[in-house]
Amino acid sequence: MGEKLQRPVLITGGGRRIGLALAHHFLDEEAPVVVSYRTRYEAIDILEERGATCLQADFSNDEGIFAFAEAVRSRCDGLRAIIHNASVWEAESPEVPRQDTLARMLQIHVHAPYLLNHELAPLLRGYGHASSDIIHFTDYVVERGSDRHMAYAASKAALDNLTRSFARMLAPEVKVNAIAPGLILFYEEDDAAFRQKTLNKSLMKIAPGEKEIIDLVSYLMTSCYVTGRSFAVDGGRPLRW
Numbered sequence: 001m002g003e004k005l006q007r008p009v010l011i012t013g014g015g016r017r018i019g020l021a022l023a024h025h026f027l028d029e030e031a032p033v034v035v036s037y038r039t040r041y042e043a044i045d046i047l048e049e050r051g052a053t054c055l056q057a058d059f060s061n062d063e064g065i066f067a068f069a070e071a072v073r074s075r076c077d078g079l080r081a082i083i084h085n086a087s088v089w090e091a092e093s094p095e096v097p098r099q100d101t102l103a104r105m106l107q108i109h110v111h112a113p114y115l116l117n118h119e120l121a122p123l124l125r126g127y128g129h130a131s132s133d134i135i136h137f138t139d140y141v142v143e144r145g146s147d148r149h150m151a152y153a154a155s156k157a158a159l160d161n162l163t164r165s166f167a168r169m170l171a172p173e174v175k176v177n178a179i180a181p182g183l184i185l186f187y188e189e190d191d192a193a194f195r196q197k198t199l200n201k202s203l204m205k206i207a208p209g210e211k212e213i214i215d216l217v218s219y220l221m222t223s224c225y226v227t228g229r230s231f232a233v234d235g236g237r238p239l240r241w
């Protein structure tokens, strides 16, 4: 397996979109990076060519989460940060039993970060005051609930709450914060009508792209005082209702 990595930034779900952009950002900064991926996109080959360590992981059951934690421990003696990006935006649907939707949402947004933080906390500790970070990606719906994504919103709300518990548990060595995005990115297949309707839901009326998230992650990782807080990146969306 070779030498162990020097305190990499660990990003879950780093194979596409925001997680992928974060991985490239840290590689640009010459920071060591570990990403988890579920689907092996071409983007993973490129990350590996750039020096990232990419570990296949499926968090849809607890065994997959524990196996990933063990894989990280076997490659790293320490971690600079854990960024919990992996997520599924699943709506309730009449064809799917509600309990299955709820279980999947809790699995990816609560079991995975809760278990990984406990499993990997020893790798974040021991480097001094405010020297490590955990960042949870939640959602602006944590504040207001959701009509179409009720289980998703509830699971992200639980993750928001875990932010404060882990901040208490791991201070003062590890800062633990949440980022609560509104619309950041569209999907290529989103049509013009959907895009316009969605843009109109915020005050700022743009899909800002990954840079807004990268800038906030950089700020949080630079701070030596900010912990246990949630940061909205939502274009003022809650004010539109």
Ligand SMILES: NC(=O)C1=CN([C@@H]2O[C@H](COP(=O)(O)OP(=O)(O)OC[C@H]3O[C@@H](n4cnc5c(N)ncnc54)[C@H](OP(=O)(O)O)[C@@H]3O)[C@@H](O)[C@H]2O)C=CC1
Residues within 6 Å of the ligand: 012, 013, 014, 015, 016, 017, 018, 019, 037, 038, 039, 057, 058, 059, 060, 084, 085, 086, 087, 088, 089, 108, 137, 138, 139, 140, 180, 181, 182, 183, 184, 185, 186
């Ligand atoms: N994009 C946006 O506008 C918004 C994003 N957010 C939050 O920001 C974060 C990033 O968003 P975005 O880039 O759009 O996320 P995506 O939904 O595009 O990607 C999430 C990643 O998580 C991975 N993942 C999903 N389920 C599992 C699993 N069971 N095991 C392992 N990995 C898994 C996916 O892998 P695979 O590709 O294999 O499915 C994917 O790579 C998320 O937490 C999201 O909820 C919040 C509000 C708005």
Ligand SMILES: Nc1nc2c(c(=O)[nH]1)N=C([C@H](O)[C@@H](O)CO)CN2
Residues within 6 Å of the ligand: 086, 087, 088, 089, 139, 181, 182, 183, 184, 185, 198
């Ligand atoms: N895991 C994901 N979570 C969310 C996504 C997404 O694509 N993947 N998208 C959104 C929306 O953009 C929404 O906030 C705007 O209508 C929410 N969560």
